[in-house]
Amino acid sequence: MRRDRLEALGLFLLLFTAVSPLHGAAELRISNVKAQAGTKFLVPVTLSGGEDIVGLQFRVRFEAGSVSAPPSVMPVSGDLLAGHTVGANPDGNELHVVIFSSSLAPFRAGQGIVAYLILQLSAGMAAGSATPLQLTEVQATNANGANVALTTHDGSVTSSTALDPPAAGENELVFPQVANGSFPGGRFLSTLLVVNRTAATVTGTVRFYKSSGSVFSLRLSDGRTGSEFPLTVAEGGSALLQTDGSGPLAVGYARLSASGPVGGTILFSQLDAGGSPLVQAGVGASPAGTRFVIPVLYRKGTSNTGVAFANVSSQSADLTLTLRDKTGSSTDTASVQLAPGQHLPKFATELFGSLAAVNDFAGVLEAESSQPVSAVALKMQGPILTTFPVISSLHAPPSVNPVPVISGISPSSTTAGGLAFTLTVDGTDFVSGAKVRWNGTERTTAFVSSSQLTASIPASDVAAAGTAAVTVLNPEPGGGVSNSLSFVIGAPPKPQIQVSPASLDFGKVSTGATKQLTFSIQNAGTAALSVQSITKTSAVFSISSPGLPFSVAPGVEQAVTVTFAPTAGGGVSDTVTITSNDAAHPTVTIPLNGVGDAGTAPTIQQVTLTKLDNFAVKADVQFADPDGDIVKIEFLWYLGSTLHKTMTLTSPTDVNLAGLTSATISRVFPDLGITTPFGKVHPNKVEIQATDARNLVSNKVSKDF
Structure with missing residues (x-):
């Protein structure tokens, strides 16, 4: 973008927001990234809570000599933008970025990426050294011209010889059909081609799955084996992964995660027994959707249409399939359920039994799914494969919020009487505005991402022992309450004294002689037992114990010795009294009995x-x-x-x-x-x-x- 155009957009934002009050709240964040010295690298700029924003400008400041902004290299639009213009202009040790919609279209809701900035790391940066990336002069506006308040978080870039792999699901592409292996008379292999759409190096990971959703282990043409393969795509370049066609024929699908925006296609190749190509067909990556149509052509004994569905969501997908003829009339229906991660390849004749009664059919397969699925379609006529498009329905219902699912909470327990704390809730399908509920009552909630929320839990919620039900509520339209997970509030730890035996009987002991017996003090509680005193009255008894006061840990016992030394004949009784911090039994007594035997003179x-x-x-x-x-x-x-x-x-x-x-x-x-x-x-x-x-x-x- 020309510098004068960028400055004009920035000036428009300033004029547009200068007369308007502050409104709303959102968070803009620069990620911490790794890059190789001397190369261009991507810097994701993420935004959350910005669904009211229509325009945004900011500067990214970096250390001159460590990082630079290549001239004439524009940022790449992120997934939160909806037809917005993105421009950037280097300005010394800063990059000025402007994002604007001439139609005042708002950013998409939720947390995501507004733009990928492209910077260059100095060739002289030593491995392991880091340099900051700071957000400055941040301004955002909504469609009414009001400023939108933003909190910001700076990032950094670290020089590294090894780049981090992308997170699973990041910039994901789904290829709903992969075929590999031999069959009588030949074999199939699949070639995955990935194209880097940016001017910086992108890392990626390709994962192969079987139809069941389990990992799909195979061998590549370069000799690597497994189900997960890393790849690095140079700026503006491409990368190729090809299966070698070995082993028995198996089918599945592939998912590609990348550190930046990429494109891709998969090429199916059928080879004869000698390895010569018989037929090839290319299929692009398929975006996940809930409503789409697929052309269907069928001629008995000659051609058929094959479709494959891959459920890449975390919940079971219920698909309703309708076969419509040229007039749009429904001729047959089918229902399919796909578990999370499951893949289903079928011919149209396998899905719709009515096709067996006709010789020719031309129409469409209309699919509606309860969860986003990816689909691919191929026409097969003898050895010839033809790619059919998967078309998003023009009559899709308005977007509604999903019902969230909770998979975990942290912490999951505490002790009654504890302090207020922050509860982290993990799961899927959280949306901005979602609320964490504690026993049905909403708590102050922060939206972190579609898979994580945090909530402030006051001390009053954990004042007494028991169990609390934690749920998440997504707002309308759609939305609803998630499944429930239990938070355990345990009783506070306390000591519990137990003594054994309950009494000591020394029997007959000669005067002038001594006899020793022991009793044990055991802590059957969950907190340390403090024994503060052990007393008796009679001088003929003495007590030997650790120095008072002493502590007994939970589950531990301490022996105490009592000595009887009679000085005269006759019975003697006394009581040992033990005091401790056991609130339920602060005093415990042990009766003592003994007989002094004075003897008979010879x-x-x-x-x-x-x-x-x-x-x-x-x-x-x-x-x-x-x-x-x-x-x-x-x-x-x-x-x-x-x-x-x-x-x-x-x-x-x-x-x-x-x-x-x-x-x-x-x-x-x-x-x-x-x-x-x-x-x-x-x-x-x-x-x-x-x-x-x-x-x-x-x-x-x-x-x-």
Whole structure:
């Protein structure tokens, strides 16, 4: 576009909007892209919420020396434009872009691309380095001359040796019929030709599908195999993919996604057994539609018309097919249902049984579908294939909004009592103005794309545990409420204390001895349990636990030890009291019981002494000890009233008395002789006494001899 023409359009926009107030809201965004150094690249400029806009101008600023705007290279119109004029003029390190409709036609509704800008990346840009692309001086107007408020988002370009593949469905072309493989006497192969309509390199991905909608694996003539093939098309150039005709004959369809606007056609080739071409026919890409007509020619035994339908939507498509003769009268009908991604190739005689009763037929097949489908038609007369057009109906009903479908929500759950949050809803067929509903009530909604919405969910919606139904409402005309997905509001986490066992019984424990038992504190809840105190009253019990306060994680238990150390005989009872942050059971008690066993003192029952030679004495001592715990027996030897010698038998060192409740021990004590002025004599008295482990002392037996 000439610079003076562009400036005139820009001036018209300024004059048109200068006298009008601001109106509406929309978002203009520059994408982040990758490009190879030294090449031209496409920059998609996307718009959402701009269905009121009839004119738009803006500047894209870039870094001089990194990016430039090639002269005389115009942007490519995007899918939101409806007969609009697009012009651009380089201005130093900026590109001035104007989009205008002389008939004041508005942009199409929804989110999409208004234009693809074509810029050049410097050959000196190092791989991995990025440079910004900034939107400035943005102005938009509606048909009434009011300014339309726009928010903007800048983008960037990154130098890369490898370009990103396009997203599935981006700039999509559908080829509803692909044939490949051998049959008796020959084989079919398909050649896909893609043409780049822009002055910049475009990347693409071709995906092949079987009639069932599953992936269609095949071999290309260049040796590559698979169902998905990348391609790169140079500026103004073309690319070719050709199947090699190997394997059994199979049919399906192909979908091409591209990073920029492209055109394409598919060529069917029938080869004989020697590989020589018998017949070829080319078919262009088919746009998806819901109403169209296809010419039908049929002559019994000579020619037939073949049609193929491909459902590229995410929902089942119900097709109503009507066969009309030259007068427009209906002669037969058929119904077909195609699952998402499914493909159906049929001859007219297979769809309409009435053709079997006639020799010749010339008319049309009229198709109406509940979802957009792509179609192709071929006339077959012997080995000759002729392409028939697929014509959009001139009597299509006015465009209506579809019923949306929800496929996922994020997040899908939260905890009761949480904060407000943003809910992301994914699905298909969302339109601008769609509303997310929470239990049937609309929430503030932002339209992101036809496959995504976001909604503001206040804290009051998740104050209590339960389940909320999330739906999407598309506005009229048409529209409606989607399927429902459940959002789970879980109960807030809380601790739950459990103790085991419920009581501790130590039984009988000797005084002076100790016994230990343990109980466990388990957290059966969903939040950390804080044990703040563990107390008891009696001094004969002691508690050993981690330092207080301590925490017990959910599903974990902590052992606590209680020691019983009786100091006197008799029963003792106490209670362990545990306090924690379990609101339902802030205090838990465990009864303690134990019996102190003071024991019974041993008894010396009988003593027999026998004098032996050399002043030795044999002592036979009979005793009784119910506790069986004598630890020593003492012998005190006297001459008259004077203590001569003390001798002690200890258990188990000198004699093992453990466990003996009644026994007689014999012991010889050598050389107990006592020297006197009159010579050496035996002691004439002994005192014997036993002591047990509790320091209980027996009766003292005194024996003269």
